[in-house]
Amino acid sequence: MKWLRAFRNKFSGSIQVRLTCYFIVILLPLILFSMYANARSQRILEQELGERTMSAMSSALNYVDMTMDGLKNLSTLLSTDRNLTSRLKHNEDQLTPDALYDFSQVMLQLVNITAINPNLSGVTVYHGSSRRMLSSRIGSLYRPEALTEKWYTDVVHSSGAYSLYLPDHHEEALTGWADPVYNEEQIVLMQRMDLYSRDRDTNVLMLSVPKRLLLGYLMSLVPSKASQVYLLDDAGRLIVTNAPKEQRVDLSDRKEEQSMIQRRSIRNRGRCKFSPTGLF
Numbered sequence: 001m002k003w004l005r006a007f008r009n010k011f012s013g014s015i016q017v018r019l020t021c022y023f024i025v026i027l028l029p030l031i032l033f034s035m036y037a038n039a040r041s042q043r044i045l046e047q048e049l050g051e052r053t054m055s056a057m058s059s060a061l062n063y064v065d066m067t068m069d070g071l072k073n074l075s076t077l078l079s080t081d082r083n084l085t086s087r088l089k090h091n092e093d094q095l096t097p098d099a100l101y102d103f104s105q106v107m108l109q110l111v112n113i114t115a116i117n118p119n120l121s122g123v124t125v126y127h128g129s130s131r132r133m134l135s136s137r138i139g140s141l142y143r144p145e146a147l148t149e150k151w152y153t154d155v156v157h158s159s160g161a162y163s164l165y166l167p168d169h170h171e172e173a174l175t176g177w178a179d180p181v182y183n184e185e186q187i188v189l190m191q192r193m194d195l196y197s198r199d200r201d202t203n204v205l206m207l208s209v210p211k212r213l214l215l216g217y218l219m220s221l222v223p224s225k226a227s228q229v230y231l232l233d234d235a236g237r238l239i240v241t242n243a244p245k246e247q248r249v250d251l252s253d254r255k256e257e258q259s260m261i262q263r264r265s266i267r268n269r270g271r272c273k274f275s276p277t278g279l280f
Contacts, residue, residue, distance in 0.1 A: 056221050063217040064231065067119055068189075071207050072162055074117065075191045079160075079205050084109060084125075085194045088203050091129045103127070103134055110136040121210045124180040125193065126152065128202030135180045141173055151181060155190045155204050163190040165206075166237055186210050187239060211240040 078084060087102035095103070110123040114136040124135040131144040146152050155163050164187060171182035181188060186208045193203035218229045219242070228243040241248060 053221060060217045060221060064214055067209070067214065067217075070119070071189050071209065074113075075162065075189055075205060075207055076195070078113070078123075079191050079193045079195050085203075088125065088127055088193065090127075093130065095130060095132075099130070103132070103140065107134050107136065107139060110134065119209060119213060120207060121186050122180060122208040124206040124208070126204040126206070128156075128204070133180055137180065138173055138177045141180070146181075151188075151190065152204060155192055156202055158192065160192050160195045164188075164233060165190055166239060180206065180208065183208070185212070187214075215240045215242060 084106060087106050090096070090099040090102065092099065106125060110125065114120050114123050122135060122137045124133055124137075126133050126143070126146060128147065131142065131147060133141040133143050133146070135141060151163070151165050165181070166187055167182045167184050169182055170184045171179040173179040178185070189207045189209070191205050193205050214231060215229075218231060218240075221227075222229055222242070228241065228247070230241045230243070230249075231239045233239055238248075243249075
């Protein structure tokens with residue numbers, strides 16, 4: 001080959017060409033080794049970052065679990081409180097003076113419970129017979145349509161099991177006050193009242209928790225303002241996130257055991273997203 005013969009002549013006849021070739025032969029392995037070391041170190045750093053993030057996530061989720069377990073214990077305590085359930089034993093449609101007095105005492109007790117529990121944004125009891133909500137925030141509210149709403153029928157037919165309601169829209173019961181049920185800024189733990197009675201009432205206890213409380217537990221996982229964190233329940237429903245609605249990703253089809261970490265570039269800048277079912 002002519003080009004090979006020409007290169008051989010230049011190599012044998014020029015010291016500069018020989019030195020350049022020797023330099024390339026020596027430098028090339030160093031370049032390849034540096035590239036391998038860089039890739040290896042990056043994988044190690046990503047692995048360590050994933051392990052640290054998983055550890056921090058575990059701690060954050062423990063706080064969330066402790067909060068929800070505390071709410072469940074409080075819900076069981078209130079739903080079996082004889083002083084509370086006895087004042088809700090009015091089955092008449094029209095409120096009598098005795099019912100008005102008992103309901104006022106119930107609302108006073110709900111206000112006291114909310115005041116001594118900083119994790120609660122409100123406590124509400126829906127009285128099925130009179131179709132009224134007794135709320136620690138807005139007082140008494142007449143809601144006859146609640147008897148046919150899905151959240152109520154689900155709780156009444158749940159045999160006393162807990163039900164976590166995630167409002168999908170926002171309503172205002174009174175001017176300046178969010179509805180006790182339909183408030184997108186909170187989640188509601190619901191349970192049927194008077195669990196241990198043979199003749200269970202159609203009254204529903206609702207404990208409301210602000211989403212910002214749960215989000216605060218998870219914000220320690222966020223390394224920057226561009227990062228996003230997602231909290232899902234066992235059914236894959238989104239409970240809380242700091243991601244804007246237009247940037248949220250669908251995580252409902254992710255399996256619980258899946259976990260990974262990946263850096264994505266959006267609008268020419270890196271962004272990490274985290275969720276209890278996986279980091280990505």
